[in-house]
Amino acid sequence: MTEFLDFWGEDITILAIGLITGLLFGIFAQRSKFCFRSAVLEMSHGFAGKKTAVWLLAFGATLAGTQGLILSGMLDVAEVRQLASRGSLSGAIIGGAMFGAGMVMARGCASRILILSANGNLRMLVTGLVLTIVAQASYSGLLSPLREYIADMWTVSGGAERDLSAILGLSGYTPFVIGVAILVAAISLAIHVKMRGWVVFGAIGVGVAITLGWALTYALSHLSFDPVAVRSVNFIGPSADTLMGFITERSLPITFNLALVPGVFAGSLLAAAFGRELKLECFSVE
Numbered sequence: 011m012t013e014f015l016d017f018w019g020e021d022i023t024i025l026a027i028g029l030i031t032g033l034l035f036g037i038f039a040q041r042s043k044f045c046f047r048s049a050v051l052e053m054s055h056g057f058a059g060k061k062t063a064v065w066l067l068a069f070g071a072t073l074a075g076t077q078g079l080i081l082s083g084m085l086d087v088a089e090v091r092q093l094a095s096r097g098s099l100s101g102a103i104i105g106g107a108m109f110g111a112g113m114v115m116a117r118g119c120a121s122r123i124l125i126l127s128a129n130g131n132l133r134m135l136v137t138g139l140v141l142t143i144v145a146q147a148s149y150s151g152l153l154s155p156l157r158e159y160i161a162d163m164w165t166v167s168g169g170a171e172r173d174l175s176a177i178l179g180l181s182g183y184t185p186f187v188i189g190v191a192i193l194v195a196a197i198s199l200a201i202h203v204k205m206r207g208w209v210v211f212g213a214i215g216v217g218v219a220i221t222l223g224w225a226l227t228y229a230l231s232h233l234s235f236d237p238v239a240v241r242s243v244n245f246i247g248p249s250a251d252t253l254m255g256f257i258t259e260r261s262l263p264i265t266f267n268l269a270l271v272p273g274v275f276a277g278s279l280l281a282a283a284f285g286r287e288l289k290l291e292c293f294s295v296e
Contacts, residue, residue: 032273042212070193071217100163
């Protein structure tokens with residue numbers, strides 16, 4: 011990465027990291043049909059099938075990959091925003107419940123909405139725009155006082171109080187072993203339900219893409235003269251920032267998030283074209 015950074019500079023490097031991470035996530039998520047909502051619906055009916063296996067494969071690969079990076083010294087999460095800053099349990103509980111209900115009613119979470127939008131689903135495109143606008147209103151607009159009120163109901167300090175490994179007393183190789191165990195169990199489930207090999211590969215690829223985001227941003231944070239946030243794939247904030255930046259700003263700040271969302275969209279589009287799954291879907295009239 012040092013040679014690339016020296017030749018292209020920090021701005022191009024962080025954009026390239028975001029774009030590569032997004033492209034890989036978009037390709038693998040589209041080909042594997044990665045969707046948390048589908049897995050939840052399967053489990054709500056009392057069985058674990060292909061959709062559950064896809065989600066578990068991605069989760070296990072992400073956990074094993076990330077913990078492997080930590081063990082090898084290629085990632086230090088002590089200063090990652092999700093752990094270092096003050097957290098809100100009330101926000102997680104209430105916001106999580108709202109997100110889950112909305113995900114089921116909208117027929118997809120933020121990542122799935124973006125993936126399907128790139129495949130030609132205009133219903134999901136409109137849903138994504140509504141999601142992004144409401145998210146921006148919650149971050150800094152009309153809904154922000156309500157969000158802040160809910161977030162302040164029950165807070166926890168950053169650091170060990172937000173670290174599940176520290177809370178449960180897990181150390182050393184234990185989190186990595188748990189991740190590997192989940193991945194092995196997911197592969198066993200995939201074999202049991204006779205999942206196609208390329209779907210298994212794609213689901214694991216989703217986890218690899220997320221892990222890659224952590225690894226590359228962490229590496230850049232040690233090489234860059236300017237502060238670089240260590241982060242990986244997420245969608246609500248980046249989608250809102252990207253949309254509002256295009257609307258209100260003459261120039262956009264050069265960040266990982268700026269390239270992530272277009273990268274996921276492009277990756278999904280390419281994967282759908284390769285699989286001949288591009289299809290324009292409009293709202294039906296009943």
